[in-house]
Amino acid sequence: MINLKGIKKSFNKSEVLKGINLKIEKGEVVTILGPSGSGKTTLLRCLNFLEKPDGGMVQIGNIKVDTEKATKKEMLTIRKQSAMVFQHYNLFAHKTVLQNVMEGLIVAKRVKKKDARYRSELVLEKVGLKDKLHHYPSQLSGGQQQRVGIARALALNPEVILFDEPTSALDPELVGEVLSVIKTIAKEGITMVVVTHEMSFAREVSDRVLFMDGGVIVEEGTPLEIFHAPKEERTRRFLQRISGDSFFPPLKERVN
Amino acid sequence: MGKAFDPSLIIEFIPTLFHYLGVTLQILAASIFLGLILGVAAAIPRMFKIPILNQLVILYVSFIRGTPILIQLFLVFYGLPAVLQIIKIDVSKLEAIYFVIITYAISNGAGFSEIFRGAIRAVDKGQTEAAYSVGMTSTQNFFRIVMPQALRIAFPNVANSVIGSLKDTSLAFTIGVMDMMGRGDTLISATAHALEVYISLSIIYYSVVLLFEKTLGKLEKYFNRYQKADLSAAA
Numbered sequence: 279m280i281n282l283k284g285i286k287k288s289f290n291k292s293e294v295l296k297g298i299n300l301k302i303e304k305g306e307v308v309t310i311l312g313p314s315g316s317g318k319t320t321l322l323r324c325l326n327f328l329e330k331p332d333g334g335m336v337q338i339g340n341i342k343v344d345t346e347k348a349t350k351k352e353m354l355t356i357r358k359q360s361a362m363v364f365q366h367y368n369l370f371a372h373k374t375v376l377q378n379v380m381e382g383l384i385v386a387k388r389v390k391k392k393d394a395r396y397r398s399e400l401v402l403e404k405v406g407l408k409d410k411l412h413h414y415p416s417q418l419s420g421g422q423q424q425r426v427g428i429a430r431a432l433a434l435n436p437e438v439i440l441f442d443e444p445t446s447a448l449d450p451e452l453v454g455e456v457l458s459v460i461k462t463i464a465k466e467g468i469t470m471v472v473v474t475h476e477m478s479f480a481r482e483v484s485d486r487v488l489f490m491d492g493g494v495i496v497e498e499g500t501p502l503e504i505f506h507a508p509k510e511e512r513t514r515r516f517l518q519r520i521s522g523d524s525f526f527p528p529l530k531e532r533v534n
Numbered sequence: 535m536g537k538a539f540d541p542s543l544i545i546e547f548i549p550t551l552f553h554y555l556g557v558t559l560q561i562l563a564a565s566i567f568l569g570l571i572l573g574v575a576a577a578i579p580r581m582f583k584i585p586i587l588n589q590l591v592i593l594y595v596s597f598i599r600g601t602p603i604l605i606q607l608f609l610v611f612y613g614l615p616a617v618l619q620i621i622k623i624d625v626s627k628l629e630a631i632y633f634v635i636i637t638y639a640i641s642n643g644a645g646f647s648e649i650f651r652g653a654i655r656a657v658d659k660g661q662t663e664a665a666y667s668v669g670m671t672s673t674q675n676f677f678r679i680v681m682p683q684a685l686r687i688a689f690p691n692v693a694n695s696v697i698g699s700l701k702d703t704s705l706a707f708t709i710g711v712m713d714m715m716g717r718g719d720t721l722i723s724a725t726a727h728a729l730e731v732y733i734s735l736s737i738i739y740y741s742v743v744l745l746f747e748k749t750l751g752k753l754e755k756y757f758n759r760y761q762k763a764d765l766s767a768a769a
Contacts, residue, residue, distance in 0.1 A: 328663055354671060362667035368660035372682050372760050382668025385678060414760040434668060 279304040279469060280438060285324055285334035285345070287317075294320045296493040297334065302438070305467040309480040311504075312490035313516060318473045321490070322440050325471065326360045327353040339437040358386060361431035365443040367423040369415040369430070375402065376411040379430045387434065394433075401429040405459050421452030425459055432463060439463075441472040445479075477520060481505055489513045543727050547734040550721065555738065557713040561631065561703045565638030566696055572639060573646025580651050591647065598644035603637070604705050610637040611709045634706040638699060645695050653688035654680060686757040693750040697743055704739070714738060 280302040287295040294317045302308055310318040323329040324345075325336065330353070331345040338359040343352045361382075370378050376398055383394035402408055405425040415423050424444055431439045444460065445453045457479050464470055464483050474480055480487055480501060487504040489497045489512075497510045508514045576594065579587035598606065611633045615625045657680050665675035707716035718731045725731075 326667060328666060354669065357666060358669040360667075362664075364660060364664065364667075366660055368658075368664035368667075370661060370664065370679055371658075372679075372686070381678070382670070385674050386669030416760060416762040430664075430668065440667075 279306075279339065280325070280471075281335070281337040282325075283335040285321065285336065286332045287320055287324055287329060288332055294493050295324065295331070298495060300488075300495065302469065302471065305469055306486060307464045307470045307472070307484045308486045308488060309472045309474055309484040310488045310490055311474070311477075311480060311516070312496075316490040317493045318490045319442055322362075322442050322471060322473050325438075325440055326357050326362055328362075359437045360440055361434045361436040361438075362440045362442060363424070363427045363431050363444045365446050367415070367420070367427045367447075369423055369426055371415055374412050374414055375407060375418070375426050378415070378426055379433045382430065382434050398429070398433050401432045402426070404432070404462075405429045406455075419452060420448045421455045424448065424456045428456075428459055428463070432468075438469040438471060441470060441474070443473050443475065445474070445476055475520070477505070477517075489516065491516070537726050539729060540727065541730075543725070543730040544733050544737070547718075547721060547727075547731055548738065551714050551717055551731075551734055552738055554712065554714045554717045555742070557631070557711070558700070558703050558715075561634055561638065561706060561711075561713065562696070562700050564635045565642055565703075566699060568635070568639035569642025569646055572643025573650055576643055576647035577650040577654075580647065581654065595644045595648060598641055603641055603702055604708065606641060607634065607637045607705060607709060610640070630709045630711045631706070633709060634703070634711055638702065641702075642695060642699055646692065649688050649691045649695070650684070653684040653691075656687050657683045686761075689754055689757045693754065696750070697746055700743065700746065701739065704735075
């Protein structure tokens, strides 16, 4: 379904991706973990050519692109295979909730307005925003905005939805509503690649977890394997650092 | 010196001067319209860093910013016919008002190009990324996503330029254009009541500017309709 071969990317001579090979099956939910600067977001952005890889091959569905020779047209075609949910939502600020979701359908997919509207209302209902159709993004909470972002991606019915730290910019009390929407659509068999820092979410939802560091995939496996029996030292150290478990109990004891 | 101050003349002069408001507005409308076109044309080489043209635009903008508009007016009025003479085009019979319009268009164009460039750059990059992520081309992204938002950002500055330009048109009389100010000049010669004429003129200019501010303010509200501050004010 998705096939990456030897994806390389450098920014100003520092190599961020050092030749990534990755295969993702249809309907698979893959989460990418890793410290900041490990290249996980860059890898995600290379999938839809928001960053143009310096070398390697990207295949999504039936579209295959040699990144070194990629033309504008090829980049556009492969982009249409995917949709993205952004960390900072990136909703079109001058458009209403409904227009945000319809925009891609009408402009990029050339769906008739009536059909686009019908489909958009359907997905907005699914993310629980049927009563906000004519609101502007600035009138919504962060959690609601991100749910619109998910609806916008979902409406396009893409081969894969790319999630770039979808809950990192949210207030803690809003994280739950967004995660539960992502969980619902994950169960529907949509292929998803999720870059996240939400460990419990990764554990619960993913079919496969990748751990990235220093521009390479250090380790991959089922959530059970990665979280309970990581093979690599780097993975172990990262998980130890990120899990709050080891920090909170002593603090709690002190309060008591 | 003039005669004794007579306040009743102020009221009396207003209709005479007001009659020439049309000329002032004509200059304004034509120069803003041409200036907008020139501004877009000048912003493009700057945005895309087109070699040579980019440097020329930088020079153009910096020259217009760095010289008084009155001097620009004289440069065009005396310079343009001389330059066109070389390629055998005779514009000596052209009415002075056209030189005024050309000058103000050039001047406004420089200002607008900077306003547009700044506004387009001020639109969040994430908007473009989102547009690409749903499969839009760069042209679709520019016209459907970036430009509408850039217009909102540019609008207050454009509005200021329009009002500034309206006042600047009062310099047109220096090359013999019969606008409000030009008529005022002849009124002074005829009546020797300079102060009254200037007071009348300021009343008219001020009223027109107030009217413009009101209208442009309403338009600005419209452009800001999806912004937080305006939404909460409406609620």
